[in-house]
Amino acid sequence: MSTETDTTDFEFDESAVRRKRRLGKAFLGLCVAATMVGIVALVALLVDVIVEAWGWLTWEFLTYPPSQVVEHYNPANYGDLPTGPGGMYPMIVGSIYLIVMTAVFTLVLGVGAAIYLEEYAPDNTLTRFIEANITNLAGVPSIVYGLLGLAVFVRALQTGQSLIAGALTLTLLILPIVIVSSQESLRAVPDSMRQASYGAGATKWQTIRNVVLPEAIPGIMTGIILALSRAIGETAPILMVGAATTMFAPPQLTDPTGPFGAMPMQIFEWAKLPEDEFQHVAAAGIVVLLTILLLMNAVAIYIRNRYDPRS
Structure with missing residues (x-):
């Protein structure tokens, strides 16, 4: 049995x-x-875009302005007027200026807020409430941040439809993501390293500056660059604060209160036009934007691997 x-x-x-x-x-x-x-x-999306852009992505496309409106074109700056819809040089420069200013604001505000919440703020109900709301803000639609930027920066602060208004609006968009990722990087630093620094007589700020931040920099920088990769492709927020759909001269970095444009705006403007040539240059603009995004992601991976002690 x-x-x-x-x-x-x-x-x-x-x-x-x-x-x-x-x-x-x-x-x-x-x-x-x-x-x-x-x-x-x-893969299907990339193949379709590359096929559409084939033969249209040239050096002139990267260095010439759009040429749909001849009376706005200044031959003294660029030479003879190119045939067809021209290029997107002003928008490429505008996107670079916009993302540089956004990076400066985000680095100061985002990392500063993360350091305070993680290292200085008391562990109480108010702090947990703030952190929960910051996490929830990361999921708010981008158009809401555009409306907020329009109300606060363009109208209340009287910045107008300017480069600085667009940069501040994009900063609001990615700030929750940067704060959360920076907090996680700071939290990943072993507490034993802090205690060893305190035991050697260092103050709290000296410990944060010389021990915690160097260890957390790979994660912080990776989070910031990936957040900026999202920001550079956003259209709705900068559309709400008055970004130009087409520009014939690049914005001036020395004048952040002047008008500005960005690559997504020009791509959107080209894509809605019925002529076939505009569909091709829109695809070429998408290839340029995707290339910049891939380069930014590659920089994030390099920084993470270069400065991560575990690598």
Whole structure:
């Protein structure tokens, strides 16, 4: 009787193992299928954009302004008027200026807020309430930040439809993401390193400056650059604060209160025009924007690997 019972139990266990293996393989297949859906969609999108942009992405496209409106074009600055819709040089410069100013504001405000919340703020209900709201703000639609920038910066602070208004609006957009990622990087620093610094007689600020921040810089910089990668492709926030859809001269960094434009705005303007040539240059603009995004992500990966002690 004991032998039959043992055999029965052994057979039951084998069937259970086989069933779990089948379920595991089925789950793995679903995961692979889900991954392939995203990869195939991305590859199809890239192929379609590259085919549309083939032959239109030239050096003139990167160095000339748009040429739809001839009376706004100054040949003294760029030479003879190019044929077709021209290029997007002013918008490339505008995007670079915009993202540089956004990076400065984000670095100061985001990292400063993260240091205070993680190192100085008391662990009480108010601090937890603030952190929960910061996390929730990361999921707010970008158009809401555009309306906030329009109300606060353009109208209340009287900055007008300017480069600084766009930079401050994009700063509001990515600030919650930067604060959360910076907090996680600061939290990842072992507490034993802080205690060792305090034991050597260092003050709290000296410990943060010389011990905590150097260890957290890879994660902080990676979070900031990835957040800026999102900001450079946003259209709704800068559209609300008055970004130009087309510019024929680049904005001046020395005059942050002047008008500005960005690559997403020019791409949007080209894409809605019915002529075929504008569809091709819109695709070329998308390739330029994607290239800049990939370069920014590559910089983030390099910084993470270069300065991470675990690497």
